[in-house]
Amino acid sequence: MHPQVASLFDNVYEDLAAAALEFIGTAFFLFFGLGGIQASTAEDTSSQPPASAIEHVLYISTCMGFSLLVSAWLFFRVTGGLFNPNISFALLLVGSLKPLRFVLFCIAQLTGAIAGAAIVRGLTSAPLSVNNFLQQGTSAAQGVFIEMFTTAALVLSVLMLAAEKHEATPFAPIGIGLTLFVCHLFAVYYTGAAMNSARAFGPAVISGFPEPHHWVYWVGPFLGSLLGASFYATLKHYKYWRLNP
Amino acid sequence: MHPQVASLFDNVYEDLAAAALEFIGTAFFLFFGLGGIQASTAEDTSSQPPASAIEHVLYISTCMGFSLLVSAWLFFRVTGGLFNPNISFALLLVGSLKPLRFVLFCIAQLTGAIAGAAIVRGLTSAPLSVNNFLQQGTSAAQGVFIEMFTTAALVLSVLMLAAEKHEATPFAPIGIGLTLFVCHLFAVYYTGAAMNSARAFGPAVISGFPEPHHWVYWVGPFLGSLLGASFYATLKHYKYWRLNP
Amino acid sequence: MHPQVASLFDNVYEDLAAAALEFIGTAFFLFFGLGGIQASTAEDTSSQPPASAIEHVLYISTCMGFSLLVSAWLFFRVTGGLFNPNISFALLLVGSLKPLRFVLFCIAQLTGAIAGAAIVRGLTSAPLSVNNFLQQGTSAAQGVFIEMFTTAALVLSVLMLAAEKHEATPFAPIGIGLTLFVCHLFAVYYTGAAMNSARAFGPAVISGFPEPHHWVYWVGPFLGSLLGASFYATLKHYKYWRLNP
Amino acid sequence: MHPQVASLFDNVYEDLAAAALEFIGTAFFLFFGLGGIQASTAEDTSSQPPASAIEHVLYISTCMGFSLLVSAWLFFRVTGGLFNPNISFALLLVGSLKPLRFVLFCIAQLTGAIAGAAIVRGLTSAPLSVNNFLQQGTSAAQGVFIEMFTTAALVLSVLMLAAEKHEATPFAPIGIGLTLFVCHLFAVYYTGAAMNSARAFGPAVISGFPEPHHWVYWVGPFLGSLLGASFYATLKHYKYWRLNP
Numbered sequence: 017m018h019p020q021v022a023s024l025f026d027n028v029y030e031d032l033a034a035a036a037l038e039f040i041g042t043a044f045f046l047f048f049g050l051g052g053i054q055a056s057t058a059e060d061t062s063s064q065p066p067a068s069a070i071e072h073v074l075y076i077s078t079c080m081g082f083s084l085l086v087s088a089w090l091f092f093r094v095t096g097g098l099f100n101p102n103i104s105f106a107l108l109l110v111g112s113l114k115p116l117r118f119v120l121f122c123i124a125q126l127t128g129a130i131a132g133a134a135i136v137r138g139l140t141s142a143p144l145s146v147n148n149f150l151q152q153g154t155s156a157a158q159g160v161f162i163e164m165f166t167t168a169a170l171v172l173s174v175l176m177l178a179a180e181k182h183e184a185t186p187f188a189p190i191g192i193g194l195t196l197f198v199c200h201l202f203a204v205y206y207t208g209a210a211m212n213s214a215r216a217f218g219p220a221v222i223s224g225f226p227e228p229h230h231w232v233y234w235v236g237p238f239l240g241s242l243l244g245a246s247f248y249a250t251l252k253h254y255k256y257w258r259l260n261p
Numbered sequence: 262m263h264p265q266v267a268s269l270f271d272n273v274y275e276d277l278a279a280a281a282l283e284f285i286g287t288a289f290f291l292f293f294g295l296g297g298i299q300a301s302t303a304e305d306t307s308s309q310p311p312a313s314a315i316e317h318v319l320y321i322s323t324c325m326g327f328s329l330l331v332s333a334w335l336f337f338r339v340t341g342g343l344f345n346p347n348i349s350f351a352l353l354l355v356g357s358l359k360p361l362r363f364v365l366f367c368i369a370q371l372t373g374a375i376a377g378a379a380i381v382r383g384l385t386s387a388p389l390s391v392n393n394f395l396q397q398g399t400s401a402a403q404g405v406f407i408e409m410f411t412t413a414a415l416v417l418s419v420l421m422l423a424a425e426k427h428e429a430t431p432f433a434p435i436g437i438g439l440t441l442f443v444c445h446l447f448a449v450y451y452t453g454a455a456m457n458s459a460r461a462f463g464p465a466v467i468s469g470f471p472e473p474h475h476w477v478y479w480v481g482p483f484l485g486s487l488l489g490a491s492f493y494a495t496l497k498h499y500k501y502w503r504l505n506p
Numbered sequence: 507m508h509p510q511v512a513s514l515f516d517n518v519y520e521d522l523a524a525a526a527l528e529f530i531g532t533a534f535f536l537f538f539g540l541g542g543i544q545a546s547t548a549e550d551t552s553s554q555p556p557a558s559a560i561e562h563v564l565y566i567s568t569c570m571g572f573s574l575l576v577s578a579w580l581f582f583r584v585t586g587g588l589f590n591p592n593i594s595f596a597l598l599l600v601g602s603l604k605p606l607r608f609v610l611f612c613i614a615q616l617t618g619a620i621a622g623a624a625i626v627r628g629l630t631s632a633p634l635s636v637n638n639f640l641q642q643g644t645s646a647a648q649g650v651f652i653e654m655f656t657t658a659a660l661v662l663s664v665l666m667l668a669a670e671k672h673e674a675t676p677f678a679p680i681g682i683g684l685t686l687f688v689c690h691l692f693a694v695y696y697t698g699a700a701m702n703s704a705r706a707f708g709p710a711v712i713s714g715f716p717e718p719h720h721w722v723y724w725v726g727p728f729l730g731s732l733l734g735a736s737f738y739a740t741l742k743h744y745k746y747w748r749l750n751p
Numbered sequence: 752m753h754p755q756v757a758s759l760f761d762n763v764y765e766d767l768a769a770a771a772l773e774f775i776g777t778a779f780f781l782f783f784g785l786g787g788i789q790a791s792t793a794e795d796t797s798s799q800p801p802a803s804a805i806e807h808v809l810y811i812s813t814c815m816g817f818s819l820l821v822s823a824w825l826f827f828r829v830t831g832g833l834f835n836p837n838i839s840f841a842l843l844l845v846g847s848l849k850p851l852r853f854v855l856f857c858i859a860q861l862t863g864a865i866a867g868a869a870i871v872r873g874l875t876s877a878p879l880s881v882n883n884f885l886q887q888g889t890s891a892a893q894g895v896f897i898e899m900f901t902t903a904a905l906v907l908s909v910l911m912l913a914a915e916k917h918e919a920t921p922f923a924p925i926g927i928g929l930t931l932f933v934c935h936l937f938a939v940y941y942t943g944a945a946m947n948s949a950r951a952f953g954p955a956v957i958s959g960f961p962e963p964h965h966w967v968y969w970v971g972p973f974l975g976s977l978l979g980a981s982f983y984a985t986l987k988h989y990k991y992w993r994l995n996p
């Protein structure tokens with residue numbers, strides 16, 4: 017092999033091991049996050065009175081946000097705990113992830129999401145009710161923008177809290193999980209708040225792509241990665257740490 | 262220029278860059294905070310049963326408090342993450358912000374709030390339902406005092422947790438965000454809990470100043486800045502760290 | 507004066523200043539904590555549908571727990587942020603508070619609680635609905651035990667997290683506030699969860715002692731201080747840090 | 752005694768003292784956690800309107816998760832704050848707990864759970880409503896798997912956050928408590944979310960084993976300990992810290 021190509025494969029065993037663990041971590045994150053959403057539907061249909069929509073959205077946001085907080089904390093010192101191809105892509109863009117690892121991570125995260133959704137399906141004896149879809153009245157363009165902005169926020173939290181090294185870095189998973197939580201509080205109603213193509217893809221595979229506009233959850237988060245990574249690169253270029261004396 | 266005047270403009274490029282980032286940060290904070298409130302109204306009107314008022318207030322408090330927690334954390338090492346002209350004013354009073362930067366920050370925070378509210382309006386296909394107003398039965402004087410006390414608490418959290426340097430300083434955004442959360446739990450019902458003239462101003466501009474008593478959200482927080490900064494200055498004057506041996 | 511008596515007054519100016527700040531801090535803590543409870547009653551009576559009791563209790567617990575978390579964090583490096591005569595008493599028992607400061611702190615905390623409750627009353631145009639009382643079906647003896655155990659837990663959190671010095675000590679207010687939160691989730695329904703004689707006393711003074719069994723909130727927390735401080739003293743006596751190698 | 756046998760009893764006094772404190776800590780954890788669940792049932796049956804199932808599950812999850820967060824924080828530097836024989840078993844498997852201490856801890860945790868449940872029963876004048884049971888439609892096999900996966904997550908949080916030494920280790924109780932919280936949000940509906948045989952056993956003893964399938968809460972968590980400890984051992988064997996350069 018050409019030496020430059022060979023260097024891409026320098027750490028291929030570590031890359032494969034890390035990808036295997038990202039598979040497990042993504043399945044872990046989405047098993048608990050999506051499992052909580054699945055449970056909330058079962059809770060709501062099996063008892064009286066039904067929950068209000070606000071209650072339902074708060075529950076979903078808590079499940080997803082705190083599942084990521086916890087999962088990312090447990091895997092933080094192992095693989096980084098990304099569990100999200102759009103985060104992987106942003107890290108590739110800013111140079112924190114090498115190309116081979118990026119590709120392996122994306123595969124691991126997409127298949128891990130399928131695995132997580134499949135376990136939820138298997139353990140709960142009910143059709144999956146965890147797919148992302150656009151609320152009536154939300155256009156595809158609005159959906160793309162909402163997914164773009166929320167994904168950019170999540171990307172920025174990973175870059176500013178985890179990729180940057182400072183005293184609070186070991187606690188980055190707390191801030192990243194709470195960012196997902198806050199974005200959900202806004203976006204669950206409108207788009208279901210994917211912010212992660214794997215989170216939309218996994219349950220869609222298991223349940224046969226029942227929702228139209230699935231593409232929104234690929235285009236929106238992809239643009240969000242670009243936006244978040246560009247903003248971060250600009251901050252670095254202008255040496256942001258000199259602004260706050 | 263007279264040398265003393267010139268010194269005001271010593272770091273004018275840094276000041277402009279910091280103000281541009283405060284614009285983005287304020288829009289970020291209010292996009293998610295106000296967006297969550299906007300979503301809660303949509304959630305409540307589009308489904309049965311409606312939420313209780315307590316549920317609604319808890320949701321609003323969570324959106325605003327945790328949006329600030331997260332936004333301030335992401336921007337903490339960039340601009341300080343103030344997003345609030347009343348915080349800027351308090352920092353001017355205690356000497357942590359120079360006059361030029363104070364003026365630029367206020368402009369950035371007020372226009373950033375307009376931008377945040379505009380994006381919420383554009384992405385949600387519904388009239389804004391996020392303006393601050395006085396609850397029936399709450400007088401303007403009560404409103405001013407409530408805004409004054411809650412803003413003073415927020416100012417004090419910034420001064421004691423972020424401006425003072427100690428081991429927990431890197432985690433100040435957590436305490437500041439939770440202070441906003443706690444103040445909301447009390448004040449949302451009575452005044453809508455601005456504690457920040459920009460937060461009241463932004464959506465009012467976008468929706469045509471629909472509520473009377475908008476001045477309450479300028480006078481109350483202004484007095485709160487004075488109260489919070491004076492209390493902090495008194496603590497420093499008497500060297501508070503000698504009280505707790 | 508006899509030298510031993512004089513030594514009690516060695517730091518009398520610091521003691522007076524610290525007590526004045528405990529007055530302010532206690533008023534701050536209870537203004538937001540009790541203010542949130544007062545707001546929740548107003549929220550519930552002014553709109554439809556009413557909240558469920560679980561919603562109401564969760565709201566109250568969040569107001570009190572997070573108000574203490576935030577207040578204690580802001581005042582932690584000033585006076586310690588006790589805001590509670592039963593905590594003061596426990597610190598006297600274990601030798602962390604000298605007798606004069608203990609007496610001044612108790613006066614400050616009891617009058618601060620009256621001030622906090624008075625401000626809530628003045629700003630909300632409604633009778634106070636924040637008094638502690640025993641739920642129908644809860645006997646006075648059960649009330650005393652519930653207040654004793656919950657106060658002991660709170661005392662233990664102050665002693666293990668704040669009085670003991672270790673890496674997490676600067677974050678003690680988070681753990682102490684969450685302890686109050688957890689104790690409320692259990693005790694609000696049965697006793698209103700005082701865990702602090704000043705918290706029960708302040709609103710009772712303002713509203714004319716409307717509830718029988720007010721004495722429960724003095725006897726229960728007093729016994730809780732004894733229990734918590736004794737357990738801590740036992741841990742220290744047996745050098746607890748040698749148990750976990 | 753044979754020297755190798757004798758060495759098992761080297762620290763027998765420390766082991767007995769630590770077990771006595773695990774007894775107290777487990778009773779503390781479950782008194783507040785189960786007490787909150789007991790209160791939520793009383794809240795719901797004594798007032799109108801009743802809570803939705805989602806509200807109820809969120810309340811239960813908060814009680815259990817935050818009770819562990821707080822209890823484990825208070826006892827973290829004393830005994831480690833395990834309060835769970837399945838955690839003890841995992842620590843035995845990875846070599847962090849010696850056999851004698853393991854046996855004593857299990858006895859302390861099981862009897863501590865009985866004590867905690869008994870105090871709740873005694874202070875609340877109502878039959879215990881805190882037993883784990885399988886939701887209609889959840890098979891025993893599903894229950895075992897749900898308990899296995901959730902327990903494995905809890906075990907992994909203890910091993911990665913508390914057993915491994917790094918900068919965030921003093922804050923491990925926060926992550927461990929939130930892991931219990933997240934697992935509850937999924938599992939409360941299906942199995943009642945024991946994740947701890949002592950938590951299922953204590954109330955069952957006090958209320959006469961009223962639920963069938965009690966064995967599920969022994970088999971599931973036992974398998975979870977094996978799964979969590981094996982995964983951790985694999986991570987260590989392959990030196991996981993080399994994967995994330």
Ligand SMILES: [Ca+2]
Nearest residue numbers: 060066067068
């Ligand atoms: Ca519903």
Ligand SMILES: [Ca+2]
Nearest residue numbers: 305311312313
């Ligand atoms: Ca409503």
Ligand SMILES: [Ca+2]
Nearest residue numbers: 550556557558
């Ligand atoms: Ca009610």
Ligand SMILES: [Ca+2]
Nearest residue numbers: 068313558803
């Ligand atoms: Ca409800």
